[in-house]
Amino acid sequence: MSELWVKRNNIYMRDPKRIDRMCEKLRKIWRECPDQRLGQLIENYIIPSGEMRGEATCWLFYKEDDETEKQMDKSLRELCQHHRVVRTHGDHYLCLDCGYREV
Numbered sequence: 540m541s542e543l544w545v546k547r548n549n550i551y552m553r554d555p556k557r558i559d560r561m562c563e564k565l566r567k568i569w570r571e572c573p574d575q576r577l578g579q580l581i582e583n584y585i586i587p588s589g590e591m592r593g594e595a596t597c598w599l600f601y602k603e604d605d606e607t608e609k610q611m612d613k614s615l616r617e618l619c620q621h622h623r624v625v626r627t628h629g630d631h632y633l634c635l636d637c638g639y640r641e642v
Contacts, residue, residue, distance in 0.1 A: 543605050557604050564611040571618040584614040 545554045568584050569575070575583065585607060586598050599607065619634060627633050 561608055564615060568614055568618060585610055
């Protein structure tokens, strides 16, 4: 079972912690492109280029959140104009603006 799932009361469900994490990433992307409407933002930065353009609703309906979150991470890295990177531990680095991680 992937880390996307948690067990609560003997029932497996998607991890609710993903909600705040993904909403925060959406907020960061939107702050970089404040003139775009939500639909434009999703079409331009969350749906991978070349994948079902113009059919955003269908693409989002069937994708698991981990795949959508990976695309959000990719867009954040591309949109971040300047990485303010700090060392977290060992050879691990983190951008304070977009959350980009590097090992």
